[in-house]
Amino acid sequence: MSSSTDSPTLTTETTQLSPQPDTETAKPTKKITLKSSDNQIFEVEESVAMEFATVKSFFEDSPSTDTVPLPNVTAKPLSQVIEFCKEQIKFKANPDEAQKKKYNAEFVTEKSDKDLVDMIPVANYLEIKDLLDVLNQAVADRIENKSVEYVRSFFGIDNDFTAEEEAALRREHAWAYEGVDED
Amino acid sequence: MKVSCHSLFICSYCKRSRTNEAEAGAMPGKIPKLPSEIISDILSRLPVKSLVRFKCVSKTWRSLISHPGFAKEHLKRAKEDTNANHYKIFLSADPHLSIDPEAFFDADDNLLTAQLNFPASYSDQNSYIEILGSCNGLVCGLLHRNPLIYIWNPSTRESRELATPSSRELAIPGSSEDSAFYGFGYDVKLDDYKILKGYISTSTNSSDGSNSETKVEVLTLKGNIWRTIQDLRCGVLLRGCGTSANGVLHWLVLRQENVRSIKYVMVSFDLSEEKFLETVPLPGLTGDDNIWKLELKVLGDWLCLYCYRGGLFCEAWIMKGYSSEVSWTRILRFNIGEPIPGGKFWHRLLWVKKNGNVVYELNGRDVVFYNQNEGTARAFMIYHEMGWFDATVYIESLVSPNNINDGLLPSI
Numbered sequence: 355m356s357s358s359t360d361s362p363t364l365t366t367e368t369t370q371l372s373p374q375p376d377t378e379t380a381k382p383t384k385k386i387t388l389k390s391s392d393n394q395i396f397e398v399e400e401s402v403a404m405e406f407a408t409v410k411s412f413f414e415d416s417p418s419t420d421t422v423p424l425p426n427v428t429a430k431p432l433s434q435v436i437e438f439c440k441e442q443i444k445f446k447a448n449p450d451e452a453q454k455k456k457y458n459a460e461f462v463t464e465k466s467d468k469d470l471v472d473m474i475p476v477a478n479y480l481e482i483k484d485l486l487d488v489l490n491q492a493v494a495d496r497i498e499n500k501s502v503e504y505v506r507s508f509f510g511i512d513n514d515f516t517a518e519e520e521a522a523l524r525r526e527h528a529w530a531y532e533g534v535d536e537d
Numbered sequence: 538m539k540v541s542c543h544s545l546f547i548c549s550y551c552k553r554s555r556t557n558e559a560e561a562g563a564m565p566g567k568i569p570k571l572p573s574e575i576i577s578d579i580l581s582r583l584p585v586k587s588l589v590r591f592k593c594v595s596k597t598w599r600s601l602i603s604h605p606g607f608a609k610e611h612l613k614r615a616k617e618d619t620n621a622n623h624y625k626i627f628l629s630a631d632p633h634l635s636i637d638p639e640a641f642f643d644a645d646d647n648l649l650t651a652q653l654n655f656p657a658s659y660s661d662q663n664s665y666i667e668i669l670g671s672c673n674g675l676v677c678g679l680l681h682r683n684p685l686i687y688i689w690n691p692s693t694r695e696s697r698e699l700a701t702p703s704s705r706e707l708a709i710p711g712s713s714e715d716s717a718f719y720g721f722g723y724d725v726k727l728d729d730y731k732i733l734k735g736y737i738s739t740s741t742n743s744s745d746g747s748n749s750e751t752k753v754e755v756l757t758l759k760g761n762i763w764r765t766i767q768d769l770r771c772g773v774l775l776r777g778c779g780t781s782a783n784g785v786l787h788w789l790v791l792r793q794e795n796v797r798s799i800k801y802v803m804v805s806f807d808l809s810e811e812k813f814l815e816t817v818p819l820p821g822l823t824g825d826d827n828i829w830k831l832e833l834k835v836l837g838d839w840l841c842l843y844c845y846r847g848g849l850f851c852e853a854w855i856m857k858g859y860s861s862e863v864s865w866t867r868i869l870r871f872n873i874g875e876p877i878p879g880g881k882f883w884h885r886l887l888w889v890k891k892n893g894n895v896v897y898e899l900n901g902r903d904v905v906f907y908n909q910n911e912g913t914a915r916a917f918m919i920y921h922e923m924g925w926f927d928a929t930v931y932i933e934s935l936v937s938p939n940n941i942n943d944g945l946l947p948s949i
Contacts, residue, residue: 474575478575502594506594529586
């Protein structure tokens, strides 16, 4: 399997990664292997992996490691996070605020609610500040004009108010319930 | 249990996030529970109206949204956010109105205003409400007919009536023979809001106030007791309401420099130190400059000086730095006279929009949006039966007049 493609290289753990000499590619770049909790292996360029503060400090502590286990992270959100970070590296090399804003907006727009929320703990755990900021803002934008019921189901929150308590709260702030979007 | 606000905020985070993290990622197909510091970060990006509604989501959410520490985080983000506008114009009309100054030119009037139900217990119909100050989302008002001072958050619509000053009855600023002045602002060191009420008695001495008696009382929202500040001397005659920026109140004063020259100076009062600061020179303005109007404003966190000269030019500067380091940067200069009917005479600057357009209050009766590039003006229709209103800009915040800090542990 070629490791020089742009998309995250997804293999199973059984695929033995032979330590390919970098000389094969025109521009030699070091690859880092990440292993998700569901035992998927991701090979990413070092520059991308270094966007993850958690991975970076892992390597600083144990430089000889070749695979970084990520026990809190499953494959799907991880692949999306890697996709995002690859783009950010490009913007780092060629700063273009307008393009970056556009990319970030598109990145979150096309994601489902679940995909967005699934990525948040990953971005948080890997300490990718920019992504966390983009994701939290995207979630805020999605719930801003929504009803209480919608928000409960969005976050999987159980209503622990009694019917009387809830009715009292709604009466007290009736104006805040006006002009809410359809669920 | 009383805990200092900040540490409580962090602590409750840590505690809750640990328990929630264990649950994160569980249950495939269902949205995982997010750590509470993430929930808090997401909520701090929402407008106040959404947050007031979301108090109803769960008891944990209600505690978080009601917490003074969260209100601070929310306010901080609103002040730093450059993508959205968090400032509104508040009009003490009947009923009270709130206008979004950034959106006005593009949308229907009705979509931009919200009627605010003023707490009925205070309202003596037809009473003029003078705004003494606006700070961090709180508006301090003085009811004229049935004199009382109240604090109101127009965004959450929470309000509180305050104790009446002890020494004298509430004077309407500028109405009595003596010079009365007021101020409302935030004391960073105390983490509390203060209302200042002062008199400079002119009966004792000369008309320029240089030897007059200064009497200042101050009230903190937490204490709600008026206290006299001893041994204050201001040296000039202060009148009206101070403008609060960064924990300091500011007034403009005309000062006789010598027989021939009158100069405008800015007098400042530090709310933490509770003392007057050195007067600050203004950008080259003298009494001879044919100034029709000179006033202080706050734009965002900046103190702004607005000047209208000779019925012709409007200029505005923002102040950077303090005392000897002070510098003024001009942000506006244009001719206002013709396009705004009546604008030649009595207007007050309310807001400078991101695109450079300007919002004025006219004669205490109209709000006018002025497009300086095209030289066009659009009046905002206000149904207001009873004469005049006062106006101020406020930032949308959750800051509560009743619960400033030292918040009790949220009952989770």
